[in-house]
Amino acid sequence: MVTQEVASGSRVTxxxxxxxxxxxxxxxxxxxxxxxxxxxxAVFQAAVIFGNVYWMYxxxxxxxxxxxxxxxxxxxxxxxxxxxxLLVAISIPTAFGAGxxxxxxxxxxxxLIHTGxxxxxxxxxxxxxxxxLGPFNIITAVILLVGGLTTGPSRVLLFTLGFVLHWITPLxxxxxxxxxxxxxxxxxxxxxxxxxxxxxxxxxxxGLGAIALPPGRILAALLGxxxxxALWWLYFSGEERRAELALEAxxxxxxxxxxxxxxxxxxLPLLGGIVVVAAGMKLAVVRYSEPATMAIAWFLAAxxxxxxxxxxxxxxxxxxxxxxxxxxxxxxxxxxxxxxLAVSPIAQxxxxxxxxxxxxxxxxxxx
Numbered sequence: 001m002v003t004q005e006v007a008s009g010s011r012v013t014x015x016x017x018x019x020x021x022x023x024x025x026x027x028x029x030x031x032x033x034x035x036x037x038x039x040x041x042a043v044f045q046a047a048v049i050f051g052n053v054y055w056m057y058x059x060x061x062x063x064x065x066x067x068x069x070x071x072x073x074x075x076x077x078x079x080x081x082x083x084x085x086l087l088v089a090i091s092i093p094t095a096f097g098a099g100x101x102x103x104x105x106x107x108x109x110x111x112l113i114h115t116g117x118x119x120x121x122x123x124x125x126x127x128x129x130x131x132x133l134g135p136f137n138i139i140t141a142v143i144l145l146v147g148g149l150t151t152g153p154s155r156v157l158l159f160t161l162g163f164v165l166h167w168i169t170p171l172x173x174x175x176x177x178x179x180x181x182x183x184x185x186x187x188x189x190x191x192x193x194x195x196x197x198x199x200x201x202x203x204x205x206x207g208l209g210a211i212a213l214p215p216g217r218i219l220a221a222l223l224g225x226x227x228x229x230a231l232w233w234l235y236f237s238g239e240e241r242r243a244e245l246a247l248e249a250x251x252x253x254x255x256x257x258x259x260x261x262x263x264x265x266x267x268l269p270l271l272g273g274i275v276v277v278a279a280g281m282k283l284a285v286v287r288y289s290e291p292a293t294m295a296i297a298w299f300l301a302a303x304x305x306x307x308x309x310x311x312x313x314x315x316x317x318x319x320x321x322x323x324x325x326x327x328x329x330x331x332x333x334x335x336x337x338x339x340x341l342a343v344s345p346i347a348q349x350x351x352x353x354x355x356x357x358x359x360x361x362x363x364x365x366x367x
Contacts, residue, residue, distance in 0.1 A: 012187050015069050015078060020188075022082045022089070023057045024195045026050075027275055029092035031203050034279035036093075038295030045096050048156075048163050050272060052107070052144060053088060055166040058264050059114050059137070061188045065181050066121050077117050084109030095148075100155055104141075104148025111141035129177030129256075136169045170260055178256040182247035189263045190240045196274045200228045203278035204285055211286070216346065220288035223349035224281045230356035231274065231304070234311055234326075237364065242320035262317045266310055273307030284345035292340035292348060300345070301337035304352055305330050322366060329359035 030046045060081065069075050087106025091099035115134040121127055140162045147158030204224040211217075243262060250258050280299030287296065308330040312323050332355050340348030 010181060010183050012184060012191060013064070013069055015075055016064050016188060017191060019060065019078060019082055019085075020192050020195055022085050023053075023192065024199055026053050026057075026085070026089040026092060027196050027199050027271070027278070028202065029089050030275045031199070031278040031282060033093055034276065034299070035203075035282040038279070038283070038293070038299070046275070047272070048159050049092055049095055049103075050275065051163040051268065052140075052159065052166060053085075054268065054271065056107070056110050056114060056137075057085075057192070058267070061185065061192075061263075062178060062259075063114055063118050065185050065188070066123070066126050066179065067117055074117055074120070077113050081110055081113035081117075084113065096155060096159075100148035100150075101145075102148070104145035107144045108141045111137050123179060126178055129173075132173040133169065136165065136173060140165045140169075167265070170264075178259075179252075180247060180255040180259050182244050182255075185259060185263065186240055186244040186247065189267065190236070193235060193267075193270065193274075194232065196271055197228050197232050200231075200274055200278035200281060201225055203282040216289050217285060220285045220346050220349065223346060223353060224285065226353045227277070227281070227304070227349060227356070230353055230360070231277070231307055233360055234308065234356065235270075237360065239311065239314065239318075239320060243314070243318045246318035246320065258317065262314055266314045266317065269306045269310035270314070273303045273305070273310060276303030276306065279303075284349065288345050290344060291342060292337075292345045294341070296345055297337040297340035297348060300340065300348055300352060301334050304333045304336075304356070308333065308356075322363070325359055325363040325366065329355060332359075 026049075030050055033046050034042055036042075060078075064078075067074060069078055084106045087102055088110065091102040091106065093099065095103040115130070115137060118130045118134065119127065121130070143158050143165065144162045147155045147162065150158065201224065204221050246262075247255060247258060276299050280296050280303055283296045284292065284300065287293065292300075308326055312326045312330060315321055315326065316323055333352055336348050336351045336355070339351050
């Protein structure tokens with residue numbers, strides 16, 4: 001049995017960071033999916049896939065928080081879990097087509113490894129909580145596997161059912177038994193957010209490919225970097241530390257609730273917003289000098305708004321400061337879509353970056 005040691009679990013290990021890099025490949029795939037097929041159907045499919053995948057990624061963050069990957073056996077199992085995530089990631093572009101079976105198989109592998117390693121924990125409260133949660137995860141994985149083996153509306157229905165079942169599971173199972181190491185937990189999620197924001201910069205490069213680089217396109221790429229930096233600034237200017245303090249100060253029965261809501265439900269719009277922004281940027285650097293398409297304009301505006309709104313909810317949950325300025329920022333970035341539609345993606349990016357920087361400075365000044 002693996003014991004939970006605070007010293008060993010207080011910092012994110014290199015293996016966990018390596019694991020996160022594989023997960024972020026799913027972000028890249030989702031971005032490519034949206035950029036290639038900017039339709040409402042693709043948005044829905046990306047949301048369903050992302051909701052299912054992020055549930056299990058979050059599960060692994062909880063796993064290594066309870067079972068630090070020190071033993072060789074645990075490390076090897078996590079590497080197998082990474083293989084499952086890789087199968088899931090490479091199948092994303094065709095998950096609703098020819099790749100459905102691969103998606104389902106990869107998901108089952110990820111889920112079984114997660115449950116198996118979690119059952120090695122020595123704390124009885126955590127073990128009881130996992131015994132309640134594990135069967136629901138496995139049932140959902142089987143639903144996704146069956147969905148991957150079906151076709152048409154049946155697959156859509158089953159994949160959607162998996163998404164819904166995952167995220168209502170905490171309402172019908174016991175999560176209070178999980179013990180949270182605040183420093184490790186917050187750092188792990190901060191790293192995945194940082195890597196995802198970095199992926200939005202990669203999306204700019206992928207959007208450029210081997211096409212010509214006139215000054216306007218270079219400016220669009222630099223503005224994309226400025227937008228990514230502004231998103232980074234919004235979270236890493238203090239939210240991480242405030243969240244850690246809030247988790248440490250929370251009574252033990254409330255820690256798991258706070259961790260689930262702040263880093264589970266709330267991270268859906270945070271990471272989802274980054275995916276949408278990255279897709280918008282990938283398209284924007286190609287059509288930088290002409291009026292934006294509906295997809296470019298609204299991917300950029302709605303993605304940033306979703307990210308900022310997620311931070312508003314995050315701050316409310318951790319009681320980390322005033323909400324009004326950031327809520328105003330989330331509202332103000334939406335009309336930027338009309339700037340993009342009327343002028344160009346470059347003009348829209350300038351407006352977005354300006355709103356985020358001014359909003360962050362005012363928020364910081366007011367404390």
